Amino acid sequence: MDKIIQKRFKESAEVKSRFLKENLSKLLEVIKLISHTFEAGNKVFFFGNGGSAADAQHFAAEFVNRYIMDRPPLPAIALTTDTSVLTSISNDIAFNEIFSRQIKALGKEGDVAVGISTSGTSPNVTKAFEIAQEMGMKTVALTGNDGGTVAKIVDIALVVSSSSTPRIQETHILIGHLLCEMVEQQLFFKVAR
Secondary structure, eight states: OHHHHHHHHHHHHHHHHHHHHHHHHHHHHHHHHHHHHHHTTOOEEEEESTHHHHHHHHHHHHHHSOSSSOOOOOOEEETTOOHHHHHHHHHHTOGGGTTHHHHHHHOOTTOEEEEEESSSOOHHHHHHHHHHHHTTOEEEEEEETTOHHHHHHSSEEEEEOOSOHHHHHHHHHHHHHHHHHHHHHHHHHHHHO
16 A cells, blocks of 8 residues: 555645646746736636536635635636526526536626636537637636646636546645645735835
C-alpha cells in the first residue's frame, strides 16, 4: 500500500509541475481577467459536473467569503447549487441547458464564465460557453486530457495534460486556490498593507 501512496503523490506532483510549465502565461492571464472583472463590478460564474460541480462551489465560496485575507466579498456564483433550478431545467427543457439557461438569466456582457470539465467534452459546459460568448462574456475552461471541445471554443483554456481524472481534479483545485489567492493580492494587497 505504501508504494501505491508514494506513486500517487509523485504522479500528482508531476502533473502539477507539467501544468505550470505549459500554462503559466495563461494562468497569469486568467488572474488578470478575473481581477479586472471584479474591479469593473462584474461577476464570475463557475460550473461543472460531479467533482467539477463541487470545485465550482468551492471556488465561488472562496471569492464570496474570503480565501486568505479578510476583505470585501466578491461577486462569484456557482451555477451548480440551486436544485430547484437545476431539476426544473433538466425536466422541462434538457440537462444540456442547466448552465446556459442560468447564464442567460444572470449573466451580462463583461462577466466571466469559468467552466470545469476534466474531459473537456461535457455538452452542458460546452453549451454554457457558447451562450456566454454570444452574450459578450469572456470564457475560461479548466480541463484535462487534450482539452476536448471546450478548449477549442473558449477565450482561455487551462489544460491539465493528463488522462487521469483524479490527477486533473487535484490540479484544478490548485489552480482554483491560486486564482483566489492571486486575485486577492491584485485587488486588496495595497489596502491590506
